[in-house]
Amino acid sequence: AFDSQKPIPTELRGEVLDLADDRTKDQRKAMDDEYAYLGVKDPKVLVTTSRDPSSRLSQFLKELRMLFPGAQRMNRGSYVVKDLMELARSHEMTDVILVHEHRGEPDGMVVCHLPFGPTAYFGLSNVVLRHDLAEKPPAMSEASPHLVFHGFTAKTGLRVKTILQALFPPAKQAGDRVMTFANHHDVIHFRHHSFARPKGPGGDGHRSRAKDVALTENGPRFQMRLFRVELGTIDMKDVEVEWVLRPYFNRQKEALALPEDGKNAFLWTWDDLGVSSLPVRRSQRPERGSAAPPTRRLTRNAARPDMRSSRQRDVRAKQWFGSFSPQSQPSPPANLLACLDVGDPWPESGPSCWGTWRGEET
CATH class of the missing domain: 3.40.50.10480 (Brix domain)
Structure with missing residues (x-):
């Protein structure tokens, strides 16, 4: 549309900023920026x-x-x-x-x-x-x-x-x-x-x-x-x-971070805090000295395999728990663990994947 001097199609007008190419992005950067003096002038x-x-x-x-x-x-x-x-x-x-x-x-x-x-x-x-x-x-x-x-x-x-x-x-x-x-x-x-x-x-x-x-x-x-x-x-x-923020909208993605193959979906905890080192999804790390969150039993949902027979139960249970092996878990960023300072440093042997599942269910 920019080359042919034609109006943008109606179905794409809501995505104009996301579909902008290099030429239009340069025009957007040329506009006045609220933080033009960032790093140049000390804030008051x-x-x-x-x-x-x-x-x-x-x-x-x-x-x-x-x-x-x-x-x-x-x-x-x-x-x-x-x-x-x-x-x-x-x-x-x-x-x-x-x-x-x-x-x-x-x-x-x-x-x-x-x-x-x-x-x-x-x-x-x-x-x-x-x-x-x-x-x-x-x-x-x-x-x-x-x-x-x-x-x-x-x-x-x-x-x-x-x-x-x-x-x-x-x-x-x-x-x-x-x-x-x-x-x-x-x-x-x-x-x-x-x-x-x-x-x-x-x-x-x-x-x-x-x-x-x-x-x-x-x-x-x-x-x-x-x-x-x-x-x-x-x-x-x-x-x-x-x-x-629209908390009642059923949305999958987060607003502040992009999904990176599930790296941001894990939260690491330590056994010395009374919480299992198994990665917990969508829960907050307890503060130092606070009680551990109550243990909840996993219920059957779309993510959990359907175990109908004893033979299928053995096979699919190995697949289910095998997906949480230490080799498949992303390692936490070292600088983040040091700066949060919520517990002892990460053990050299790595996280253990067996323990009680704690936190909210997904």
């Missing part, structure tokens, strides 16, 4: 809460401000959203973060990019503050952190990655802070760590190895769930919705 972030915040939300805001170098915290007071955005624009802020709560527990976060958007709405869950950690965290540094993004491969995932990445200035090579955004089934797990690298030769006369690096969690930790992205700021009316 303003963090605040909803009105009348509780003491726990105020403490969470203090720790949240320390995550972003150069961020400023403001008490909400009686400011309405319109006045708040005008104040942020007058001080040349690049982003505004607004956190909400429900019965004293933080449950929502809005990330608004100035001056014209976009705005991302996240739901928060499993918020753990610094003083709630099992081990006392060290003093938090405010140096520019290294960022680790895992599982943001889809179109919406890359968009969310850019929104979160724009909140941080470029990290220096000698920095000792690392922040992890790990996406698993559209749930973003956030962790904040600091690492210490030993210097000089060790006791055997050789230089220190990678496993000698000490990793310490600084906190806070929480989980994020994206449910809306708008092409505008929170004070604008009639803005265009770029993406919205």
Whole structure:
């Protein structure tokens, strides 16, 4: 249609952006980008809460401000959203973060990019503050952190990655802070760590190895769930919705990550946490010190073979359990296991495939 100067067929108009070739993609890149100064100009972030915040939300805001170098915290007071955005624009802020709560527990976060958007709405869950950690965290540094993004491969995932990445200035090579955004089934797990690298030769006369690096969690930790992205700021009316979560739609694919032959469908756990090392589908890893999820017996469904006779039962049972051999399981990413820090390191012998099946059924 572009070569013949004819209108695009009606049945393909909804897929124009996905079917664009190199020439039209270059035209799209030539348009103004909201994050044109990403990595060139340091961001100025303003963090605040909803009105009348509780003491726990105020403490969470203090720790949240320390995550972003150069961020400023403001008490909400009686400011309405319109006045708040005008104040942020007058001080040349690049982003505004607004956190909400429900019965004293933080449950929502809005990330608004100035001056014209976009705005991302996240739901928060499993918020753990610094003083709630099992081990006392060290003093938090405010140096520019290294960022680790895992599982943001889809179109919406890359968009969310850019929104979160724009909140941080470029990290220096000698920095000792690392922040992890790990996406698993559209749930973003956030962790904040600091690492210490030993210097000089060790006791055997050789230089220190990678496993000698000490990793310490600084906190806070929480989980994020994206449910809306708008092409505008929170004070604008009639803005265009770029993406919205539709939980009641029967969809197979995930929004933030592309399917990679089932690699993102597995979740690894450890026996020392009280959970079997058999890969669990569509369930969340329990936090440190929490009880293991209740054991559920597998029911017969479309994925499980139909065992009608004893002979077929023996043959198909071997096929069923043989599909979960250690050789067929993808190995977990090493940097993700180190940054999540939910248990002891992965054993050198590899995962064992026999154990009790725990978690939700698929």
